[in-house]
Amino acid sequence: xxxxxxxxxxxxxxxxxxxxxxxxxxxxxxxxxxxxxxxxxxxxxxxxxxxxxxxxxxxxxxxxxxxxxxxxxxxxxxxxxxxxxxxxxxxxxxxxxxxxxxxxxxxxxxxxxxxxxxxxxxxxxxxxxxxxxxxxxxxxxxxxxxxxxxxxxxxxxxxxxxxxxxxxxxxxxxxxxxxxxxxxxxxxxxxxxxxxxxxxxxxxxxxxxxxxxxxxxxxxxxxxxx
Amino acid sequence: xxxxxxxxxxxxxxxxxxxxxxxxxxxxxxxxxxxxxxxxxxxxxxxxxxxxxxxxxxxxxxxxxxxxxxxxxxxxxxxxxxxxxxxxxxxxxxxxxxxxxxxxxxxxxxxxxxxxxxxxxxxxxxxxxxxxxxxxxxxxxxxxxxxxxxxxxxxxxxxxxxxxxxxxxxxxxxxxxxxxxxxxxxxxxxxxxxxxxxxxxxxxxxxxxxxxxxxxxxxxxxxxxxxxxxxxxxxxxxxxxxxxxxxxxxxxxxxxxxxxxxxxxxxxxxxxxxxxxxxxxxxxxxxxxxxxxxxxxxxxxxxxxxxxxxxxxxxxxxxxxxxxxxxxxxxxxxxxxxxxxxxxxxxxxxxxxxxxxxxxxxxxxxxxxxxxxxxxxxxxxxxxxxxxxxxxxxxxxxxxxxxxxxxxxxxxxxxxxxxxxxxxxxxxxxxxxxxxxxxxxx
Numbered sequence: 125x126x127x128x129x130x131x132x133x134x135x136x137x138x139x140x141x142x143x144x145x146x147x148x149x150x151x152x153x154x155x156x157x158x159x160x161x162x163x164x165x166x167x168x169x170x171x172x173x174x175x176x177x178x179x180x181x182x183x184x185x186x187x188x189x190x191x192x193x194x195x196x197x198x199x200x201x202x203x204x205x206x207x208x209x210x211x212x213x214x215x216x217x218x219x220x221x222x223x224x225x226x227x228x229x230x231x232x233x234x235x236x237x238x239x240x241x242x243x244x245x246x247x248x249x250x251x252x253x254x255x256x257x258x259x260x261x262x263x264x265x266x267x268x269x270x271x272x273x274x275x276x277x278x279x280x281x282x283x284x285x286x287x288x289x290x291x292x293x294x295x296x297x298x299x300x301x302x303x304x305x306x307x308x309x310x311x312x313x314x315x316x317x318x319x320x321x322x323x324x325x326x327x328x329x330x331x332x333x334x335x336x337x338x339x340x341x342x343x344x345x346x347x348x349x350x
Numbered sequence: 351x352x353x354x355x356x357x358x359x360x361x362x363x364x365x366x367x368x369x370x371x372x373x374x375x376x377x378x379x380x381x382x383x384x385x386x387x388x389x390x391x392x393x394x395x396x397x398x399x400x401x402x403x404x405x406x407x408x409x410x411x412x413x414x415x416x417x418x419x420x421x422x423x424x425x426x427x428x429x430x431x432x433x434x435x436x437x438x439x440x441x442x443x444x445x446x447x448x449x450x451x452x453x454x455x456x457x458x459x460x461x462x463x464x465x466x467x468x469x470x471x472x473x474x475x476x477x478x479x480x481x482x483x484x485x486x487x488x489x490x491x492x493x494x495x496x497x498x499x500x501x502x503x504x505x506x507x508x509x510x511x512x513x514x515x516x517x518x519x520x521x522x523x524x525x526x527x528x529x530x531x532x533x534x535x536x537x538x539x540x541x542x543x544x545x546x547x548x549x550x551x552x553x554x555x556x557x558x559x560x561x562x563x564x565x566x567x568x569x570x571x572x573x574x575x576x577x578x579x580x581x582x583x584x585x586x587x588x589x590x591x592x593x594x595x596x597x598x599x600x601x602x603x604x605x606x607x608x609x610x611x612x613x614x615x616x617x618x619x620x621x622x623x624x625x626x627x628x629x630x631x632x633x634x635x636x637x638x639x640x641x642x643x644x645x646x647x648x649x650x651x652x653x654x655x656x657x658x659x660x661x662x663x664x665x666x667x668x669x670x671x672x673x674x675x676x677x678x679x680x681x682x683x684x685x686x687x688x689x690x691x692x693x694x695x696x697x698x699x700x701x702x703x704x705x706x707x708x709x710x711x712x713x714x715x716x717x718x719x720x721x722x723x724x725x726x727x728x729x730x731x732x733x734x735x736x737x738x739x740x741x742x743x744x745x746x747x748x749x750x751x752x753x754x755x756x757x758x759x760x761x762x763x764x765x766x767x768x769x770x771x772x773x774x775x776x777x778x779x780x781x782x783x784x785x786x787x788x789x790x791x792x
Contacts, residue, residue: 205703206705211702233394240393
């Protein structure tokens with residue numbers, strides 16, 4: 125399944141009243157890859173978290189397919205993320221004491237038993253494809269690149285339609301970052317998933333289908349990647 | 351009032367062990383129900399294991415605190431029961447005591463637990479009336495006042511020694527005034543001789559009876575009472591050592607034991623009486639409950655004391671639970687603080703779309719695991735504490751106390767687990783109220 129994104133009048137305001145994000149309109153085709161760049165503090169992560177339905181005080185509409193996240197209660201938004209969204213974070217956010225396999229299949233712990241096997245199997249498949257062959261080892265001994273691969277496997281294990289990545293290469297050296305983004309894009313494009321990746325790294329956003337630049341909470345530029 | 355009374359009455363048709371097992375299950379039921387409801391449908395244990403391992407030393411400290419508070423609580427309560435059983439066992443050979451009117455408890459402590467105090471003496475005539483009363487099979491006078499190496503020397507009769515120890519472990523019954531039969535715990539050998547000191551404890555006068563020597567001729571069986579550390583000698587000898595008549599007319603001065611001659615009877619603080627039939631003890635008690643004598647069953651006095659201790663036990667049980675709950679509350683407050691360290695991981699779960707109830711179940715299971723392991727370890731600590739305290743109490747009182755944990759303590763631990771895993775819901779609720787984005791960025 126693929127999902128497209130439609131944003132209408134998305135606004136996020138801080139408790140102080142300061143505007144954090146103001147996106148009047150944005151449409152993203154199903155299966156496309158969007159890079160989000162911009163200076164620090166510009167609102168890139170707030171934009172990404174809004175797409176995941178994690179921002180409580182957002183207004184407007186963030187619609188994935190037919191589902192407007194901002195009209196749903198928190199529990200339903202969590203269910204949507206569980207079903208349709210995989211997330212990758214800058215500093216991996218793994219359970220260091222668990223194995224690569226257990227981390228990758230984390231969502232199996234709260235899925236219904238019918239899906240648990242599928243999640244475990246998919247996690248192993250992605251780990252193998254990403255070159256993580258020692259799945260039983262705890263990840264505290266892994267390198268940064270290996271950890272981020274495990275995090276990507278975790279994001280893909282439940283076969284979501286959307287992948288949201290927040291600075292996925294920021295903690296990696298150049299060579300590892302390039303290899304990782306190659307792998308991520310290959311996995312996403314092979315399965316027709318929609319990818320939104322926030323990054324300072326030109327090697328990431330220039331390889332997307334489209335790049336937006338956010339400055340002071342607003343989309344300053346919106347263009348196809350070169 | 352025992353809050354479990356109605357439950358016990360409802361299942362009194364069951365065998366005792368089954369009743370206790372059912373009560374244990376009922377007490378654990380709140381924990382099991384809460385656990386079932388919280389965890390149902392999820393598999394939080396790999397994450398719980400990860401959390402336990404990540405802060406293993408802190409977790410061990412929490413478990414240790416719970417274990418020590420539970421262990422000391424149940425150990426003390428078991429000790430109280432062990433002490434009751436030990437004191438009852440020590441009093442078992444003493445059917446009826448007749449003494450001069452006064453405090454039954456003072457006399458109980460003097461005659462049964464060998465804690466002598468100054469009490470009025472019964473005269474020879476009174477002793478005679480007791481000894482010759484219908485159905486009396488044993489009327490043993492006792493005489494205190496001397497000691498050897500902190501072992502109290504008690505004067506009595508060969509019949510009394512046989513009553514306490516139907517067979518001797520070694521040696522023979524005393525046949526002469528200078529013979530002594532020792533308790534099982536007395537550090538003397540057969541054939542050893544010793545000079546009695548006047549008095550007991552710190553006030554002994556070692557040379558007061560320097561001219562007199564006893565010879566050990568026999569050793570009694572263990573009784574689990576202070577009598578195991580006593581030296582029993584002919585009552586005649588105690589009287590003689592103190593310059594008194596020895597209970598017999600001069601022409602029968604070498605006699606040991608009854609009958610005694612009232613005219614030569616110096617007096618005794620108490621007579622230990624045993625009737626030929628158990629029921630006859632009641633008649634004897636009534637007969638000697640007079641203006642000149644006081645008759646009481648040591649078991650009945652002890653039961654009154656135990657009744658008082660029963661109230662103390664209930665108070666101790668409540669205090670133990672309160673202490674344990676306070677310690678656990680402290681641990682749970684610690685967990686709430688520790689949850690800040692886990693906050694990012696919990697926020698991750700919520701960002702990935704984990705249901706709130708799953709995150710709740712992870713936190714609750716983590717806290718409940720610490721509580722459960724702590725409580726089970728506490729049972730182990732309780733066994734150890736009971737054994738150690740038993741040794742100390744036995745050494746201090748000479749009353750053999752074999753305290754060990756039993757169903758009441760297991761019930762207490764089960765109640766503790768149920769109560770505290772309910773309290774563990776609090777950190778779980780608090781964890782859910784944390785802001786996801788803030789924690790993710792922390």
